Amino acid sequence: MLDVYTQIASIPIGYNHPALMKIMMNPHNLSSFVNRPALGMLPPRMFPEKLLDGLISVAPKGLKRVQTMACGSCSNENAYKAIFIWYRTKQRGHSNPTPEESATSVINQAPGCPDLSILSFMGGFHGRTLGCLSTTHTKAIQKLDVPSFDWPAAPFPKLRYPLAQYERENAQEEKRCLEEVEDLIVKWEKKGKPVAGIVIEPIQAEGGDNYASFDFFRKLRAIAKKHGSAFLVDEVQTGGGSTGLFWAHQHWGLDDPADMVTFSKKLLIGGYFYKDEFEPDKPMRIFNTWMGDPAKNMFLTEVLKVIREENLLEQVKRTGHVMLNGLYELQARYPHLLSKARGLGTFCAIDVKDEDTRNKLILKARNKGVVLGGCGNQSIRFRPALVFKEHHAQLFLNIFNDALADMK
């Protein structure tokens, strides 16, 4: 099979990569695989040093600290907690909590459990655990019957494609959404549920590969700053190189870095990078038993080595070029079926006429040997590994073309 979905975008350098097999078979590494530590309490002695070669070596600009976690949802979940702790610690002037705060916290009452909120965007996906789910706004099946926090959800720009052709209209749409963000922040402040943080994906992935301009994100970052809200970028799906830069938000050219960046999937280990001020004032406030897995950081270190040695980010740019141009050609050939080809690096997508046709097309492609995934209501997302080369892209386009021809 030619995998253009890679276990929901989570295989960085393909299956059975020899460099990773070697790590696995090295007898010196065996005890790290067999014995998993309770990382938050009993980290292996060398763990901080190993993080320097692994996660810390790809820390986004301005973020020097990292907290490891196990998956995407728990990375966001704990990042939200760190935001709330930061917000309240600041409010109380970095002094210790009052006895009343401590006592009320264990019975779910204010002031110990304050009414704070996280602002998210319609169409955004940040995971399915209870806190994250209040910031996830994709499909009803993910949310139905589950209680939710009363947190604000702003409209995400609905842009017209091709983006270059509709710059003026799209800029207006983005302005509308940013105004709504500010209105919601003010509204929730008045309600007594101030917005402690804003969370956003650089490209809304599960929600349908929805784009906004780099300018939109720069302005959003400034709005967060203006209102004293943390700015959290969820790079769980976009992080790790598939947009042609290691982090998708690097494309924005922020002067003022994001406050936090969450990751998982292609980084093999979950977690978040953060600015110093988001370090909780006491140990164990962000904690669970495993908090990730040092063995995954070993794999990541090797993956990063392969990315550097094989210059895979440049490869992604070249392959992405072939893919996107190929998708443009296919949409011109099958205008009754395809529209809105879009992409950054190999992180590409295309819309299909309707949901039913989209699902049939994915099935047809699978029967011809290509694994694809859907997203949003009617999109197909392409998520190849970083080792996907131009000839793989060409092969994929040919088979996709055959599947489309069969649909007629």
Ligand SMILES: Cc1ncc(COP(=O)(O)O)c(C=O)c1O
């Ligand atoms: C942007 C984003 N955030 C969070 C998550 C949740 O990650 P996980 O499924 O590992 O909990 C996902 C998963 O697809 C995601 O795409």
